[in-house]
Amino acid sequence: MPTSNIPVITIDGPTAxxxxxxxxxxxxxxxxxxxxxxxxxxxxxxxxxxxxxPLSDEHAxxxxxxxxxxxxxxxxxxxxxxxxxxxxxxxxxxxxxxKIAALPAVRQALFGLQLGFRKAPGLVAxxxxxxxxxxPSAQLKVFLTASVAARxxxxxxxxxxxxxxxxxxDLLMDLKARDDRDTHRAIAPLVPAEGAHVLDTSDMxxxxxxxxxxHWYAAVGK
Ligand code: DC
Numbered sequence: 001m002p003t004s005n006i007p008v009i010t011i012d013g014p015t016a017x018x019x020x021x022x023x024x025x026x027x028x029x030x031x032x033x034x035x036x037x038x039x040x041x042x043x044x045x046x047x048x049x050x051x052x053x054p055l056s057d058e059h060a061x062x063x064x065x066x067x068x069x070x071x072x073x074x075x076x077x078x079x080x081x082x083x084x085x086x087x088x089x090x091x092x093x094x095x096x097x098x099k100i101a102a103l104p105a106v107r108q109a110l111f112g113l114q115l116g117f118r119k120a121p122g123l124v125a126x127x128x129x130x131x132x133x134x135x136p137s138a139q140l141k142v143f144l145t146a147s148v149a150a151r152x153x154x155x156x157x158x159x160x161x162x163x164x165x166x167x168x169x170d171l172l173m174d175l176k177a178r179d180d181r182d183t184h185r186a187i188a189p190l191v192p193a194e195g196a197h198v199l200d201t202s203d204m205x206x207x208x209x210x211x212x213x214x215h216w217y218a219a220v221g222k
Contacts, residue, residue: 003115004137007032007122009217010130013144014190015094015178016151016158018201018209022144023126024075025210030124030217035117036072037127037134038097040110042088043068043079045096055099062105086162091174098178101128102185128182131193139220142199142213143192148175150202 009026013019020036027034044065047053053060071078077085087093100106114134117123125134131141146154152171159166182190192198197216201209 003118006118006120008118008135008138009122009124009140009142009213010135010138010193010196011124011126011142011144011213012128012130012132012190012193012196014146014151014182015098015175016155017144017146018154018206019126019144021206022201022209022213023124025206026213026217027124029210029214030122032122032124033117033119034072035114035123035125035127035130036077037110037114037125037130039072039077039088040065040068040070040113041097041101041106042093043070043077043084044106044110045093045100046084046088047079048100049093049096055096058103058105061100061103062109065106065109095174095178098181102181102187104187107188128190129188131196132191133188136193138193140213140217141193141196142216143196144199144201144209146200146202148172148179151175 009032011019011023023034023036044061047064047068048055048061051064053064055061069080071081075085076083077088111134117125118135131138152168152175155171155175156166156168199209199212
């Protein structure tokens with residue numbers, strides 16, 4: 001099957017909108033592969049922080065992205081054979097990922113890697129620019145969103161659940177700053193793709209959101 005015929009569902013949206021969880025479940029239900037593109041920016045950020053790469057050095061950061069040794073096994077994520085599943089979720093890593101994601105050379109360095117995830121029988125791709133830039137030919141495009149308050153509360157519960165202390169005011173401030181950076185950057189900004197179905201999950205359970213996406217997918221091409 002030519003790659004362009006392999007089905008892709010893109011799920012884009014702001015941070016903590018629940019898109020990661022929804023994407024995982026949709027991929028499981030359909031038996032599709034999963035691309036967590038945010039993890040690639042987080043892995044680049046983690047590696048750069050560890051190496052002390054200056055966040056002002058776009059060329060050096062692109063080199064870091066280009067030479068990542070990554071592995072995805074089930075839900076676990078590896079960097080050079082080290083399990084970094086939890087390490088890449090730290091707030092500092094997320095904030096750094098958002099900063100370096102605004103750099104064109106970094107995005108370019110991760111471009112081909114992302115296309116390579118399009119494999120039979122299909123792919124669910126989650127991120128910010130999956131439907132707009134990476135997979136514009138996707139069969140279904142979803143833009144998942146939720147109010148800032150709902151997202152901050154989810155992030156708060158997630159962190160507390162992991163035994164990490166969190167402060168609601170700081171979380172709200174961080175979320176707004178990250179939204180602002182992701183939405184207003186010059187390259188591949190966070191916007192719904194043309195033809196995307198917008199789903200506001202503020203008052204929705206994860207399962208209801210998953211059902212809605214599957215329902216839209218079942219209707220594709222009909
Ligand atoms: O989805 P996430 O929170 O794991 O993503 C971390 C950061 O990576 C996010 O703040 C912006 C960036 N990102 C991006 O620019 N493009 C993507 N496709 C995915 C993530």
